[in-house]
Amino acid sequence: MHKNLLTYINQHIASPLTSEEEALIVATFQPKKLRKKQYFLQEGDVCKYAGFIVKGAMRQYSVDEKGTEHIVHLFIENYWANDRESSTMLTPSKYNIDAWEDTELLIITRAEMLDLMDKIPALVQMIRSMDERNAIANQRRLSSTISNTAEKRYEEFAAHHPQFIQRFPQHLIASFLGITKETLSRIRKQTLK
Numbered sequence: 687m688h689k690n691l692l693t694y695i696n697q698h699i700a701s702p703l704t705s706e707e708e709a710l711i712v713a714t715f716q717p718k719k720l721r722k723k724q725y726f727l728q729e730g731d732v733c734k735y736a737g738f739i740v741k742g743a744m745r746q747y748s749v750d751e752k753g754t755e756h757i758v759h760l761f762i763e764n765y766w767a768n769d770r771e772s773s774t775m776l777t778p779s780k781y782n783i784d785a786w787e788d789t790e791l792l793i794i795t796r797a798e799m800l801d802l803m804d805k806i807p808a809l810v811q812m813i814r815s816m817d818e819r820n821a822i823a824n825q826r827r828l829s830s831t832i833s834n835t836a837e838k839r840y841e842e843f844a845a846h847h848p849q850f851i852q853r854f855p856q857h858l859i860a861s862f863l864g865i866t867k868e869t870l871s872r873i874r875k876q877t878l879k
Contacts, residue, residue, distance in 0.1 A: 687740050694764055710802065710805060716794070718737065720784075720788070722786065725782060733768055733770075735773075736799065737766065737768065741790040742762075744785050746767065746769070786853075837873050
């Protein structure tokens with residue numbers, strides 16, 4: 687189960703982990719299984735863990751006063767699931783994170799990750815790389831949301847995340863894009879023509 691995580695880390699650092707560093711990582715990250723629709727984090731709770739997804743799919747979302755879900759993130763294998771604001775600030779989360787499919791994760795607390803980063807400096811490099819890619823993705827998404835038509839947003843999403851189209855239903859993708867499922871259905875029909 688830890689092989690995927692070790693491969694991921696090695697892909698985001700300059701030189702490979704030593705066997706001692708790998709052993710420390712394996713000892714620290716704990717396996718966790720979630721059934722479909724089981725919560726990893728519930729709104730109002732403080733996010734205690736970050737989870738590296740080994741197998742499965744998850745979503746992060748808020749629910750408004752009308753009961754409508756608003757998808758903030760979609761996660762699949764080799765993605766990290768957590769509420770960074772809640773775990774960093776130790777504040778109640780505004781979000782739910784749950785398993786969309788049966789999911790296997792490797793979880794770690796913030797304190798454990800900070801300790802690992804002290805012991806394995808290469809992890810700082812990995813975190814920096816993750817933060818840079820996340821900032822770029824968030825900037826692109828924000829720019830697309832405020833500047834592009836629904837058709838263009840879907841086109842970009844399908845180009846950058848074709849695997850999500852296969853894994854998540856239309857209504858979740860529509861919510862992630864900030865459009866209605868009816869609009870997404872119309873766009874997809876036009877795309878097929």
